[in-house]
Amino acid sequence: MEHPTLKPYLAEDFPFDFSEGAFERIRQLLRECRNFDIGSYKDKYMKRRISIRVRATRAPSAEAYSELLAGNEREIDALLKGLTIHVSQFFRNRSTFDKIRDEVLPPLVARLQCEGREEMTLWSAGCSSGEEPYSLAIILRDAFAEELKSLKVSLLATDINEGILDVAREGAYMPERLQETIPEVVARHFRPHGGKFHLAPDIRTMVEFRRGDLFDHASYCESDLILCRNVLIYFERKEQERILKGLAASLTAGGILVLGRAETLVGEIRRRFTTVCPVERIYMKNRT
Structure with a gap:
Protein backbone atom coordinates (compact mmCIF):
# COMPACT_ATOMS: atom_id res chain seq x y z
CA MET A 1 0.00 0.00 0.00
CA GLU A 2 1.34 3.45 -0.94
CA HIS A 3 2.35 5.55 2.03
CA PRO A 4 0.25 8.74 2.06
CA THR A 5 3.27 11.03 2.46
CA LEU A 6 4.74 9.63 -0.76
CA LYS A 7 1.69 10.30 -2.90
CA PRO A 8 2.62 12.42 -5.95
CA TYR A 9 1.46 16.01 -5.74
CA LEU A 10 -0.71 16.92 -8.72
CA ALA A 11 -1.74 20.31 -10.01
CA GLU A 12 -5.36 19.73 -9.04
CA ASP A 13 -4.32 19.18 -5.40
CA PHE A 14 -3.74 22.94 -5.12
CA PRO A 15 -6.31 25.23 -6.70
CA PHE A 16 -5.06 28.66 -7.64
CA ASP A 17 -7.51 30.54 -5.40
CA PHE A 18 -5.03 31.42 -2.64
CA SER A 19 -6.36 33.19 0.42
CA GLU A 20 -5.59 36.90 0.20
CA GLY A 21 -3.64 36.63 3.44
CA ALA A 22 -1.26 33.95 2.15
CA PHE A 23 -0.78 35.66 -1.19
CA GLU A 24 -0.10 39.03 0.42
CA ARG A 25 2.36 37.45 2.89
CA ILE A 26 4.33 35.84 0.05
CA ARG A 27 4.27 39.10 -1.88
CA GLN A 28 5.58 40.96 1.19
CA LEU A 29 8.41 38.48 1.77
CA LEU A 30 9.61 38.72 -1.84
CA ARG A 31 9.50 42.51 -1.69
CA GLU A 32 11.36 42.72 1.63
CA CYS A 33 13.91 39.98 1.03
CA ARG A 34 14.62 40.32 -2.69
CA ASN A 35 13.17 43.70 -3.66
CA PHE A 36 10.89 41.90 -6.12
CA ASP A 37 7.30 43.10 -6.41
CA ILE A 38 4.84 40.62 -7.89
CA GLY A 39 2.08 43.22 -7.80
CA SER A 40 2.77 44.23 -11.40
CA TYR A 41 2.26 40.68 -12.68
CA LYS A 42 -1.04 38.99 -13.41
CA ASP A 43 -2.29 37.33 -10.22
CA LYS A 44 -3.33 34.14 -12.03
CA TYR A 45 0.18 33.64 -13.42
CA MET A 46 1.84 34.33 -10.06
CA LYS A 47 -0.44 31.97 -8.16
CA ARG A 48 0.13 29.22 -10.70
CA ARG A 49 3.92 29.57 -10.39
CA ILE A 50 3.80 29.76 -6.60
CA SER A 51 1.67 26.60 -6.53
CA ILE A 52 4.53 24.73 -8.19
CA ARG A 53 6.74 25.55 -5.19
CA VAL A 54 3.91 24.71 -2.77
CA ARG A 55 3.78 21.24 -4.31
CA ALA A 56 7.56 20.90 -4.51
CA THR A 57 7.97 21.60 -0.79
CA ARG A 58 4.91 19.44 0.06
CA ALA A 59 3.43 22.23 2.11
CA PRO A 60 -0.18 21.32 2.97
CA SER A 61 -1.52 24.76 1.98
CA ALA A 62 -0.54 28.14 0.62
CA GLU A 63 -0.73 29.50 4.17
CA ALA A 64 1.70 26.84 5.39
CA TYR A 65 4.00 27.61 2.48
CA SER A 66 4.05 31.31 3.34
CA GLU A 67 5.21 30.35 6.84
CA LEU A 68 7.86 28.03 5.43
CA LEU A 69 9.08 30.81 3.17
CA ALA A 70 9.68 33.22 6.04
CA GLY A 71 13.31 32.97 7.08
CA ASN A 72 14.16 30.32 4.48
CA GLU A 73 16.63 32.05 2.16
CA ARG A 74 17.07 29.00 -0.06
CA GLU A 75 13.35 28.65 -0.68
CA ILE A 76 12.97 32.37 -1.35
CA ASP A 77 15.62 32.03 -4.06
CA ALA A 78 13.93 28.91 -5.45
CA LEU A 79 10.58 30.72 -5.61
CA LEU A 80 12.09 33.79 -7.26
CA LYS A 81 13.74 31.58 -9.84
CA GLY A 82 10.44 29.86 -10.56
CA LEU A 83 8.63 33.18 -10.93
CA THR A 84 11.11 34.80 -13.30
CA ILE A 85 12.45 32.00 -15.50
CA HIS A 86 10.67 31.53 -18.81
CA VAL A 87 11.92 28.53 -20.77
CA SER A 88 13.37 29.53 -24.11
CA GLN A 89 15.10 28.01 -27.11
CA PHE A 90 17.59 29.12 -29.69
CA PHE A 91 15.76 30.67 -32.64
CA ARG A 92 12.42 30.26 -30.87
CA ASN A 93 9.70 30.89 -33.46
Whole structure:
Protein backbone atom coordinates (compact mmCIF):
# COMPACT_ATOMS: atom_id res chain seq x y z
CA MET A 1 0.00 0.00 0.00
CA GLU A 2 1.34 3.45 -0.94
CA HIS A 3 2.35 5.55 2.03
CA PRO A 4 0.25 8.74 2.06
CA THR A 5 3.27 11.03 2.46
CA LEU A 6 4.74 9.63 -0.76
CA LYS A 7 1.69 10.30 -2.90
CA PRO A 8 2.62 12.42 -5.95
CA TYR A 9 1.46 16.01 -5.74
CA LEU A 10 -0.71 16.92 -8.72
CA ALA A 11 -1.74 20.31 -10.01
CA GLU A 12 -5.36 19.73 -9.04
CA ASP A 13 -4.32 19.18 -5.40
CA PHE A 14 -3.74 22.94 -5.12
CA PRO A 15 -6.31 25.23 -6.70
CA PHE A 16 -5.06 28.66 -7.64
CA ASP A 17 -7.51 30.54 -5.40
CA PHE A 18 -5.03 31.42 -2.64
CA SER A 19 -6.36 33.19 0.42
CA GLU A 20 -5.59 36.90 0.20
CA GLY A 21 -3.64 36.63 3.44
CA ALA A 22 -1.26 33.95 2.15
CA PHE A 23 -0.78 35.66 -1.19
CA GLU A 24 -0.10 39.03 0.42
CA ARG A 25 2.36 37.45 2.89
CA ILE A 26 4.33 35.84 0.05
CA ARG A 27 4.27 39.10 -1.88
CA GLN A 28 5.58 40.96 1.19
CA LEU A 29 8.41 38.48 1.77
CA LEU A 30 9.61 38.72 -1.84
CA ARG A 31 9.50 42.51 -1.69
CA GLU A 32 11.36 42.72 1.63
CA CYS A 33 13.91 39.98 1.03
CA ARG A 34 14.62 40.32 -2.69
CA ASN A 35 13.17 43.70 -3.66
CA PHE A 36 10.89 41.90 -6.12
CA ASP A 37 7.30 43.10 -6.41
CA ILE A 38 4.84 40.62 -7.89
CA GLY A 39 2.08 43.22 -7.80
CA SER A 40 2.77 44.23 -11.40
CA TYR A 41 2.26 40.68 -12.68
CA LYS A 42 -1.04 38.99 -13.41
CA ASP A 43 -2.29 37.33 -10.22
CA LYS A 44 -3.33 34.14 -12.03
CA TYR A 45 0.18 33.64 -13.42
CA MET A 46 1.84 34.33 -10.06
CA LYS A 47 -0.44 31.97 -8.16
CA ARG A 48 0.13 29.22 -10.70
CA ARG A 49 3.92 29.57 -10.39
CA ILE A 50 3.80 29.76 -6.60
CA SER A 51 1.67 26.60 -6.53
CA ILE A 52 4.53 24.73 -8.19
CA ARG A 53 6.74 25.55 -5.19
CA VAL A 54 3.91 24.71 -2.77
CA ARG A 55 3.78 21.24 -4.31
CA ALA A 56 7.56 20.90 -4.51
CA THR A 57 7.97 21.60 -0.79
CA ARG A 58 4.91 19.44 0.06
CA ALA A 59 3.43 22.23 2.11
CA PRO A 60 -0.18 21.32 2.97
CA SER A 61 -1.52 24.76 1.98
CA ALA A 62 -0.54 28.14 0.62
CA GLU A 63 -0.73 29.50 4.17
CA ALA A 64 1.70 26.84 5.39
CA TYR A 65 4.00 27.61 2.48
CA SER A 66 4.05 31.31 3.34
CA GLU A 67 5.21 30.35 6.84
CA LEU A 68 7.86 28.03 5.43
CA LEU A 69 9.08 30.81 3.17
CA ALA A 70 9.68 33.22 6.04
CA GLY A 71 13.31 32.97 7.08
CA ASN A 72 14.16 30.32 4.48
CA GLU A 73 16.63 32.05 2.16
CA ARG A 74 17.07 29.00 -0.06
CA GLU A 75 13.35 28.65 -0.68
CA ILE A 76 12.97 32.37 -1.35
CA ASP A 77 15.62 32.03 -4.06
CA ALA A 78 13.93 28.91 -5.45
CA LEU A 79 10.58 30.72 -5.61
CA LEU A 80 12.09 33.79 -7.26
CA LYS A 81 13.74 31.58 -9.84
CA GLY A 82 10.44 29.86 -10.56
CA LEU A 83 8.63 33.18 -10.93
CA THR A 84 11.11 34.80 -13.30
CA ILE A 85 12.45 32.00 -15.50
CA HIS A 86 10.67 31.53 -18.81
CA VAL A 87 11.92 28.53 -20.77
CA SER A 88 13.37 29.53 -24.11
CA GLN A 89 15.10 28.01 -27.11
CA PHE A 90 17.59 29.12 -29.69
CA PHE A 91 15.76 30.67 -32.64
CA ARG A 92 12.42 30.26 -30.87
CA ASN A 93 9.70 30.89 -33.46
CA ARG A 94 12.16 30.47 -36.30
CA SER A 95 10.21 32.66 -38.72
CA THR A 96 10.71 35.68 -36.45
CA PHE A 97 14.48 35.33 -36.61
CA ASP A 98 14.34 34.71 -40.38
CA LYS A 99 12.43 37.97 -40.74
CA ILE A 100 14.96 39.81 -38.58
CA ARG A 101 17.87 38.41 -40.61
CA ASP A 102 16.38 38.93 -44.06
CA GLU A 103 14.14 41.99 -43.80
CA VAL A 104 14.93 43.93 -40.61
CA LEU A 105 18.69 43.98 -40.14
CA PRO A 106 19.77 44.69 -43.77
CA PRO A 107 17.93 48.05 -44.07
CA LEU A 108 18.74 48.94 -40.46
CA VAL A 109 22.47 48.33 -40.97
CA ALA A 110 22.43 50.15 -44.32
CA ARG A 111 20.70 53.19 -42.81
CA LEU A 112 23.12 53.43 -39.90
CA GLN A 113 26.07 53.21 -42.24
CA CYS A 114 24.55 55.86 -44.50
CA GLU A 115 24.12 58.13 -41.46
CA GLY A 116 27.79 57.66 -40.60
CA ARG A 117 27.06 55.69 -37.45
CA GLU A 118 29.95 53.55 -36.20
CA GLU A 119 27.99 51.51 -33.67
CA MET A 120 24.68 49.63 -33.56
CA THR A 121 23.05 48.66 -30.27
CA LEU A 122 20.74 45.65 -29.93
CA TRP A 123 18.93 44.88 -26.67
CA SER A 124 17.30 41.62 -25.60
CA ALA A 125 15.00 42.57 -22.69
CA GLY A 126 13.95 39.68 -20.45
CA CYS A 127 16.64 37.45 -21.95
CA SER A 128 16.22 34.55 -19.49
CA SER A 129 19.02 31.99 -20.02
CA GLY A 130 20.47 33.71 -23.07
CA GLU A 131 19.12 31.80 -26.07
CA GLU A 132 17.55 34.87 -27.67
CA PRO A 133 20.55 37.24 -27.60
CA TYR A 134 22.90 34.42 -28.58
CA SER A 135 20.62 33.66 -31.55
CA LEU A 136 20.99 37.29 -32.61
CA ALA A 137 24.75 37.05 -32.21
CA ILE A 138 24.86 33.95 -34.43
CA ILE A 139 22.84 35.74 -37.12
CA LEU A 140 25.21 38.69 -37.02
CA ARG A 141 28.27 36.45 -37.22
CA ASP A 142 26.92 34.30 -40.05
CA ALA A 143 25.07 36.83 -42.20
CA PHE A 144 26.71 40.19 -41.48
CA ALA A 145 30.39 39.40 -41.07
CA GLU A 146 31.42 41.95 -43.71
CA GLU A 147 29.27 44.72 -42.22
CA LEU A 148 30.70 44.06 -38.76
CA LYS A 149 34.14 45.06 -40.02
CA SER A 150 33.03 48.70 -40.17
CA LEU A 151 30.08 48.74 -37.75
CA LYS A 152 30.64 47.89 -34.11
CA VAL A 153 27.76 46.00 -32.53
CA SER A 154 26.82 46.22 -28.85
CA LEU A 155 24.49 43.37 -27.90
CA LEU A 156 23.01 43.84 -24.44
CA ALA A 157 20.88 41.22 -22.68
CA THR A 158 19.05 41.90 -19.43
CA ASP A 159 16.97 39.94 -16.97
CA ILE A 160 15.83 40.54 -13.40
CA ASN A 161 17.15 37.16 -12.18
CA GLU A 162 20.90 37.16 -11.44
CA GLY A 163 20.98 33.37 -11.15
CA ILE A 164 19.64 32.83 -14.66
CA LEU A 165 22.10 35.41 -16.00
CA ASP A 166 24.93 33.27 -14.64
CA VAL A 167 23.50 30.33 -16.61
CA ALA A 168 23.38 32.51 -19.71
CA ARG A 169 27.00 33.60 -19.32
CA GLU A 170 28.10 29.97 -19.08
CA GLY A 171 26.56 29.24 -22.49
CA ALA A 172 25.96 25.51 -22.00
CA TYR A 173 22.57 24.09 -23.02
CA MET A 174 20.66 20.84 -23.03
CA PRO A 175 19.85 19.43 -26.50
CA GLU A 176 16.17 20.38 -26.33
CA ARG A 177 17.13 24.07 -26.31
CA LEU A 178 18.50 23.61 -29.84
CA GLN A 179 15.47 21.92 -31.39
CA GLU A 180 14.73 24.89 -33.68
CA THR A 181 18.37 25.37 -34.70
CA ILE A 182 19.47 23.99 -38.06
CA PRO A 183 22.18 21.30 -37.79
CA GLU A 184 24.76 23.35 -39.71
CA VAL A 185 24.51 26.15 -37.16
CA VAL A 186 24.83 23.70 -34.28
CA ALA A 187 27.93 22.14 -35.85
CA ARG A 188 29.50 25.54 -36.52
CA HIS A 189 28.90 27.23 -33.17
CA PHE A 190 28.46 24.52 -30.51
CA ARG A 191 30.63 21.80 -29.02
CA PRO A 192 28.94 18.78 -27.36
CA HIS A 193 30.39 17.92 -23.99
CA GLY A 194 29.00 16.25 -20.88
CA GLY A 195 25.48 15.95 -22.25
CA LYS A 196 25.26 19.65 -23.09
CA PHE A 197 26.06 21.83 -26.08
CA HIS A 198 28.62 24.52 -25.29
CA LEU A 199 28.46 27.74 -27.27
CA ALA A 200 31.65 28.87 -28.97
CA PRO A 201 33.55 31.65 -27.11
CA ASP A 202 33.47 34.01 -30.10
CA ILE A 203 29.66 34.07 -29.90
CA ARG A 204 29.51 34.26 -26.11
CA THR A 205 31.77 37.30 -25.97
CA MET A 206 29.48 39.21 -28.33
CA VAL A 207 26.78 39.47 -25.64
CA GLU A 208 26.93 41.53 -22.46
CA PHE A 209 24.60 40.21 -19.75
CA ARG A 210 23.40 42.62 -17.12
CA ARG A 211 20.69 42.63 -14.46
CA GLY A 212 17.82 44.85 -15.51
CA ASP A 213 14.34 45.57 -14.18
CA LEU A 214 11.81 46.59 -16.83
CA PHE A 215 10.10 48.78 -14.24
CA ASP A 216 13.29 50.76 -13.70
CA HIS A 217 13.47 52.96 -16.78
CA ALA A 218 16.80 54.35 -15.60
CA SER A 219 18.32 50.96 -16.44
CA TYR A 220 17.15 51.11 -20.09
CA CYS A 221 19.71 51.76 -22.81
CA GLU A 222 19.39 53.62 -26.10
CA SER A 223 18.99 50.95 -28.77
CA ASP A 224 18.48 50.54 -32.48
CA LEU A 225 16.66 47.22 -32.08
CA ILE A 226 14.89 45.86 -29.00
CA LEU A 227 13.56 42.34 -28.56
CA CYS A 228 11.05 42.10 -25.72
CA ARG A 229 9.32 38.83 -26.57
CA ASN A 230 6.92 36.87 -24.37
CA VAL A 231 7.46 39.21 -21.43
CA LEU A 232 4.50 41.60 -21.57
CA ILE A 233 1.96 38.77 -21.43
CA TYR A 234 2.74 38.26 -17.74
CA PHE A 235 1.83 41.83 -16.78
CA GLU A 236 -1.39 43.73 -16.32
CA ARG A 237 -2.28 46.18 -19.11
CA LYS A 238 -1.29 49.27 -17.10
CA GLU A 239 2.17 47.83 -16.57
CA GLN A 240 2.41 46.80 -20.22
CA GLU A 241 1.80 50.40 -21.23
CA ARG A 242 4.42 51.60 -18.77
CA ILE A 243 7.03 49.21 -20.15
CA LEU A 244 6.18 50.03 -23.76
CA LYS A 245 6.59 53.76 -23.09
CA GLY A 246 10.03 53.09 -21.70
CA LEU A 247 11.00 50.92 -24.65
CA ALA A 248 9.76 53.55 -27.12
CA ALA A 249 11.77 56.23 -25.37
CA SER A 250 14.87 54.03 -25.55
CA LEU A 251 14.59 53.31 -29.28
CA THR A 252 16.33 55.57 -31.74
CA ALA A 253 14.19 57.12 -34.48
CA GLY A 254 13.55 54.40 -37.05
CA GLY A 255 14.52 51.75 -34.49
CA ILE A 256 12.85 48.34 -34.38
CA LEU A 257 10.78 46.75 -31.60
CA VAL A 258 10.03 43.01 -31.67
CA LEU A 259 7.36 41.60 -29.36
CA GLY A 260 6.12 38.04 -28.87
CA ARG A 261 3.43 36.65 -31.15
CA ALA A 262 0.83 36.80 -28.38
CA GLU A 263 1.65 40.44 -27.64
CA THR A 264 0.86 43.74 -29.32
CA LEU A 265 1.20 47.47 -28.79
CA VAL A 266 -1.40 48.87 -26.42
CA GLY A 267 -2.61 52.35 -25.54
CA GLU A 268 -1.36 55.63 -26.93
CA ILE A 269 2.07 54.16 -27.68
CA ARG A 270 0.64 52.65 -30.89
CA ARG A 271 0.77 56.09 -32.52
CA ARG A 272 4.54 56.18 -32.19
CA PHE A 273 5.12 53.05 -34.29
CA THR A 274 4.55 51.75 -37.80
CA THR A 275 3.90 48.04 -38.22
CA VAL A 276 6.64 46.25 -40.15
CA CYS A 277 5.22 42.72 -39.83
CA PRO A 278 1.91 42.12 -38.02
CA VAL A 279 2.38 38.35 -37.88
CA GLU A 280 5.79 38.49 -36.20
CA ARG A 281 4.85 41.58 -34.13
CA ILE A 282 7.66 43.74 -35.52
CA TYR A 283 7.30 47.52 -35.31
CA MET A 284 9.37 50.54 -36.37
CA LYS A 285 9.49 53.68 -34.27
CA ASN A 286 8.33 56.67 -36.28
CA ARG A 287 11.04 59.16 -37.19
CA THR A 288 8.82 62.16 -36.43
